[in-house]
Amino acid sequence: MDTNIIVQDNRNDIAEFSVIRSKIHEIRDQKVMLDFELAALYQVETKNLKRAVRYNIERFPDDFMFELTQDEVNSLRCKNCTLKTGSRGQHTKYLPFAFTEQGVAQLSSVLNSPYAIKLNINIIRAFVVLRKYSLGYNELKQELKNFITEMNTELKEIYKILDELTTHKKELEKPRNPIGFRTIKN
DSSP states (O other), rough: OOOOOOEEEETOOOOEEHHHHHHHETTTTEOOOOEHHHHHHHHHHHHHHHHHHTTGGGGTTTTEEEEEHHHHHHHHHHOOOOSSSSSTTOOSSSOOOOOOOOHHHHHHHHOOOHHHHHHHHHHHHHHHHHHHHHHHHHHHHHHHHHHHHHHHHHHHHHHHHHHHHHHHHHHHOOOOOSOOOOOOOO
């Protein structure tokens, strides 16, 4: 994966690919970014980001953004150590929003600073890289599955032939009746 993707503006603020990648989570079988992590990247307060989204809520249908449930927040807290207990975010008043790739792209129309636009481009690039990686992984997984199926078929045929050979060998090893006349010994 390309880890050299960065965003830089005249304030020397940098968001590297690895930082962006670490903030992409899989929730409800979708790759998403959470509002408070996006706010940190955009260098705005979470409440301001959420306010801008709520003022433009028609731009964010359910497949662009959804609100997490309390169980999902608790799962993230345990699984990724995303939300720390005992500090900010412990008792949030509102549940976080999760933005899909399309939702992050739509944020560029809501957050319109030059830095936000540059950062948004890199976030979209990170999603694209992850999608390519995921597609490559799925293709590899399918090829491996096909290979295993082919090998099982071939192995079944080999075992069948080996069984036939061992059966034939056992038949050959049976004692044969001698050929010719027998003489009686006195």
